[in-house]
Amino acid sequence: MGLEIAFWILAITAVVAALAVVSLRNIFRAALCLILCFLSIAGIFVILSADFLAAVQVLINVGAIAILIILAIMLTREVERGSLPNKMQFPVLASVALFLGIAVFAVIRTPWQVSDLSPIEPTTTELANKLFGEGGFILPVEIAAVLLLATIIGAIVLMRER
Amino acid sequence: MTLGLEHFLVLSSVLFAIGLYGALSKRSAVVILMSIEIMLGAVSIAMVAFSRYVVPALLIGQVFTIFIIVVAAAEATVGLAIIIAIYRRRETIDITKIDLMKW
Numbered sequence: 001m002g003l004e005i006a007f008w009i010l011a012i013t014a015v016v017a018a019l020a021v022v023s024l025r026n027i028f029r030a031a032l033c034l035i036l037c038f039l040s041i042a043g044i045f046v047i048l049s050a051d052f053l054a055a056v057q058v059l060i061n062v063g064a065i066a067i068l069i070i071l072a073i074m075l076t077r078e079v080e081r082g083s084l085p086n087k088m089q090f091p092v093l094a095s096v097a098l099f100l101g102i103a104v105f106a107v108i109r110t111p112w113q114v115s116d117l118s119p120i121e122p123t124t125t126e127l128a129n130k131l132f133g134e135g136g137f138i139l140p141v142e143i144a145a146v147l148l149l150a151t152i153i154g155a156i157v158l159m160r161e162r
Numbered sequence: 163m164t165l166g167l168e169h170f171l172v173l174s175s176v177l178f179a180i181g182l183y184g185a186l187s188k189r190s191a192v193v194i195l196m197s198i199e200i201m202l203g204a205v206s207i208a209m210v211a212f213s214r215y216v217v218p219a220l221l222i223g224q225v226f227t228i229f230i231i232v233v234a235a236a237e238a239t240v241g242l243a244i245i246i247a248i249y250r251r252r253e254t255i256d257i258t259k260i261d262l263m264k265w
Contacts, residue, residue, distance in 0.1 A: 007165055011173045018177050018200050022184030027193060034196050037177075041203045048170065048214045050224050057206075060231055065199060065238045072192055072242040076249045084189045086258055092187040100179040107171040112216065114167055119218045130225050137225055144232045151236040158243040 007047055014040035025082040027073050035066045049119040052127055170211035177204035191245045191255040195238060202234045 017037035024030045038061040045054040073079060120126050130136050177200055184197030206227045213223025249255050 004165055007169065011169075014173070015176055015180070018180040021196055021200060022180055022188070022193070027190060030193060030196060034199065037200060038203065041207060044170070044173070044207055045210055047165070048210045050210045050214070050227075053206075053210060053224055053227055056228065056231060060235055061199070061203070065235060068238055068242055069192065069196060069199075072245060075246055076192065076255055078190055078192055078255065081190070081256075083193045085187050086189050089187045092183060096179050096183040096186075099182065100175060103175040103179070104172055107168055107175060112167050114215045115218055117218045119214050120221065123221060123224060126221055127224060127228075130221055131228070140229060144229060147236055148232065151239050155239050155243040158240070158247045 003047060006043070010040045010043040010047070013037075014044070025084075027078045027083050028070070030083060031066065031070050031073055034069065035062055038062045038066065049121055049123070051122055052124045167211055167215040170207055170215075174204045174208040174211070177201075177207070189256050189258055191248075191257050191260075192242075194257065195241050195245070198241075199234065199238065202230055206230050 014037050017033045017040065020033035021030045021037065024033065038057065042054045042057040042062070045051075045057060131141055132138055181197045181199075181201035181204060185194050185201065188194050188197065209223040209227045209230065211223075213221060213227075217223070245255050248260060252260065254260070
């Protein structure tokens with residue numbers, strides 16, 4: 001019972017915060033609402049018994065990406081202009097509503113094959129075995145390292161003063 | 163009423179739709195990046211929900227979510243660097259005014 005209450009509180013918080021991100025005029029407040037949305041997503045990971053992922057979500061998304069976005073807002077004087085919609089606002093709204101209807105219909109109508117095993121807890125050891133163990137995801141981990149290196153170099157090259 | 167897979171998938175769809183609306187209908191490039199982050203979060207919820215309810219012993223969905231977070235961090239870094247580089251040169255990040263490559 002407590003899990004359901006927690007789910008509904010987190011879900012409503014996440015949806016309201018996401019709506020605030022796309023509808024607030026003040027971009028700085030929108031970025032703060034984005035942090036709230038990320039925190040609710042971390043809580044939903046906890047409900048889904050993904051403890052390691054919840055910690056990673058708080059560290060990377062709430063900690064690093066939110067700070068990066070707030071720094072970009074401060075460096076570009078965006079707050080003065082505010083977040084304005086473009087010309088396509090109402091066609092986009094209609095097509096997104098159509099997409100949402102189709103997606104929810106498909107989710108509810110599909111007979112998912114839900115397994116009744118209980119989830120693994122804690123997940124950290126098992127995730128490490130999956131990522132680095134035999135027959136695991138070691139090649140994607142290496143490629144992710146190369147991707148992050150390329151990102152660092154790219155960001156430095158783009159931001160360099162000429 | 164217990165929590166099922168559908169609850170999380172509907173939540174994920176709603177968040178994805180909100181992010182899609184923001185990404186397609188805003189002028190400011192920073193707000194578009196924020197909307198893309200919401201969409202990536204929604205996909206992460208769907209991945210973890212599938213991992214929890216369909217294959218609870220395998221954790222494949224959680225491994226995928228780790229890679230989603232890595233790629234999201236890389237994308238946000240390069241995206242914001244591009245935005246600030248454009249701002250230095252053009253004094254605006256309104257995407258309706260950045261139309262040099264539009265035919």
